[in-house]
Amino acid sequence: MYLHLGQSVVVTHRDILGIFDLDNASWAYKTREFLEQAELEGRSVWLGDDLPRSIVLVGGPDEKPTVYLSQFSSATLSRRMEQGVL
Secondary structure, eight states, X not given: OEEEEETTEEEEGGGEEEEEEHHHHTTSHXXXXXHHXXXXXXXXXXXXXXXXXXEEEEOOTTSOOEEEEESSOHHHHHHHHHHXXX
């Protein structure tokens, strides 16, 4: 199964490590530190021109995760994943 994250980015379900609400997750210092590090390492991808609403971590077992910042809410992405909607 696949999940559309925005723009023309589609990822497989098995590669998704987590879907997080940006408003709730960005309060924690460690989360902000992680996002800044991903940005510095070039592992952060903005999907859209609007303000992002969710963070999706995607990666395999032997690599650092790519951070996708999506304009879709975490609830919408999670619902699409559960329903198997592309």
